[in-house]
Amino acid sequence: MQKRGKLSKFKEKAIEWFFFGNGILAIIILIGIFTLLLKEGLPTFQEVSIKEFLTSTDWNPTSYSNRSYGIVSLVYSTLLVTVGSLIFAVPLGIACAAYLAEVAHPRMREILKPTVEILAGIPSVVIGFLGIVLVGPMIAKVFNLSNGLNAINGSILLGVMALPTIISISEDAISAVPEEYKQASLALGTNEWHTLITVTLPAALSGIIAAVMLGMGRAIGETMAVLMATGNAPAFPESIFDSVRTMTATIAVELGEVPYNTTHYYSLFAIGLVLFLMTFVVNLISDLVLHKYGEGE
């Protein structure tokens, strides 16, 4: 009897350790991704100087005479398209969140929230396809261009894709503002709009900032939509009507064609490393803002 008790105690301990191993898996994978990107990315710098990689605007790894591995124009393209998307997605997203949280009838909200989720569910390759067949021709017509595959097209698509994230997290933040704040403001004789603008939104600001950061992280890392709809010219873009090639699109276009274990191959992992670090920082900021008071969760 006693032996059996010991055995099952051992079994219980083993089960607990098994679950612990699964529990820390997320940390292991995150470190694993970082380590493999380092391992495959760092050999780039045996041939290319870090200075050239980070400061040259010239990305041309397949040239016969004059190969160059500068990522500045790729990073700039990524940021250009991302900022362009946020310019309309942030105000639009916050306005929708405010509508859902403060204006919409509860029954209306029950219908609209899943609808926003449906938008989030549309695969990025479908959004990219619509960039080619729908948004592109529209841009070409409106701005009188030969084709509409350019930075602004990518911005429109990325904005659409970032909207559900911005809306749903901002809405949570606005809904979480204590009712007392609003009541106090209304009791002073202001109306609901004034309360929303001067009390509720400022009180929800940290959550809204986190929402915007998360949306930005998604936009920076998005691949298919920008790959399909921005034209992919690897040059330094001069305006939003120029074709651009983002970091993600560069990896997607070139990795399929390079021989393994060449400098070109390694350099694409190095771009992946920079991309990983950029999104990591953006996500970390949003995480710190969102979970500032989340010590006890």
Added chain:
Amino acid sequence: MESSNLKQKIGFNILRLSMLVILLILGVILYDIISKGIGVINWQFITAAPKNGMTEGGIWPAIVGTFYVTVITAVVAVPLGVFAAIYLNEYARQGKITRLIRMAIRNLAGVPSIVYGLFGLALFVNVLGFGTSILSAGLTLGLMTLPVTITASEEALKAVPNSYRHGSLALGVSKWHSIRTNVLPYAIPGILTGTILGLARAAGETAPILFTGAAFFLPFLPQSLSSQFMALPYHLYIMSTQHHDIAKVRPLAYGTALVLIVLVLSMNLIAILLRSWLRKKNK
């Protein structure tokens, strides 16, 4: 007072208008794909392989490929996700480690899908030697989906009342026995909801499978875990950007897009309905 009421009227209408814009965007997306894709859809399009340099025929191998790779994704992401959630919610003492784990999970959820593709290429295709295969692609998508399944499972476990745990523990059964018989069964619908959403996303992903196993065109279905495979999202990418006669195959691309969004959105819908049923039941 008059002017502040006017302001409120204008302000609220701007908010309403913003919501309308979102609905309009969704409407345009769905209308365009459905109206232009529906004409291509017939029995042959669904059940035949592409023919004549992919200018005719159907998308059956891509449907099957997407189905298989999603099954592998589920096999990876569901058990690992549930186990991790059991640790976080049932075993772990809440403290520094759990905070760190949760932060890692949230960060993993934000890692770009193309970076998962690089990771899958380096780890599964090269280091582990699985080659470009449906196995490598499924494992890559599985890791990408893991943060979703962990988060969903943890929330489902959290929703199980503590009295269920205490009741069975008081009868003297072991902790694991109590979790298995008195906690997990009640969490399953919730776990399922989140899992379906995660798998729907994985089924529609392209970037992680670009270099880990998806093929341009295969005349046959995947035979084993080490085969390459065609997939719906990758097929749509090919048909809209890489094909030699893009104008001619545009209708086929629309048909592929329609099948893909019907598949993904019906998975989403199932999850949403399951969730609202669950909420009503718990009330």
